[in-house]
Amino acid sequence: MAIPEFIQDIRAKAGDTLLFLPGVVMVVFDNRGRVLLNQRADTGKWALISGIPDPGEQPAEAAVREIEEETGVSAVVERVLSVFTNEPVVYPNGDRAQYLDIVLRCRAVGGAARVNDDESLDVRWFALDELPPLGPIARGRIELALREDPTWFAPAPAPGLATGYRAP
Numbered sequence: 001m002a003i004p005e006f007i008q009d010i011r012a013k014a015g016d017t018l019l020f021l022p023g024v025v026m027v028v029f030d031n032r033g034r035v036l037l038n039q040r041a042d043t044g045k046w047a048l049i050s051g052i053p054d055p056g057e058q059p060a061e062a063a064v065r066e067i068e069e070e071t072g073v074s075a076v077v078e079r080v081l082s083v084f085t086n087e088p089v090v091y092p093n094g095d096r097a098q099y100l101d102i103v104l105r106c107r108a109v110g111g112a113a114r115v116n117d118d119e120s121l122d123v124r125w126f127a128l129d130e131l132p133p134l135g136p137i138a139r140g141r142i143e144l145a146l147r148e149d150p151t152w153f154a155p156a157p158a159p160g161l162a163t164g165y166r167a168p
Helices: 005-014 059-071 136-146
Strands: 019-029 035-040 046-051 073-085 096-111 120-126
Touching: 005 019, 019 059, 019 073, 019 136, 035 059, 046 059, 046 136, 059 073, 059 096, 059 120, 073 136, 096 136
Parallel strands: 019 096
Antiparallel strands: 019 035, 019 046, 035 046, 035 120, 073 096
16 A cells, blocks of 8 residues: 555654554445445455545545545545544554544545556445445445434543444
C-alpha cells in the first residue's frame, strides 16, 4: 500500500512508534444499490474503499479523492455514518498505527469501476445479496449505510468503566 509522504516523514523521526491517524472509510453505492469494493493488494481481501486524509484535507474531500484514485469512480459524500477508533495494527515492517475512522456514505456520480492504482487487485460493484466474504466491521458499516440512523459513535464510558464497544 502506498504510504503517504507525510507519514514517511513522521516515521523517519518516530520509527515504529504507535501513530494515531485519521482514516476515512467509504460505503459507496451506485444507482442500482450496489456497493463498491476493492480487493486489497496487501491482504488479497475484499474491503470498503478507505484512505488517510492529507494534512489540512477535510474528510469528505479525502473520501472523494480516495474513491477516484483507487477505483476511477467519481462520488459525492451523502452523510457521516460513524466515528470509531480501531484497535492498533502492526504492519509487517513493525510500524504501528491506530486509526480513528470516519465512515461516510457516498453515492457514485460518474466514472467506471476499475483498478486505478497499485493498492487494489480488483475493483467491482456488488449487489447486497452477492457480497464477497467481508469481516463483521465492514458488513456492519454497510448495514448502517442502509439505515437512516443518526451518526454512530462509541459513547463515553461511565466514570471508572471500560468500554466494550465495537464499530458497526
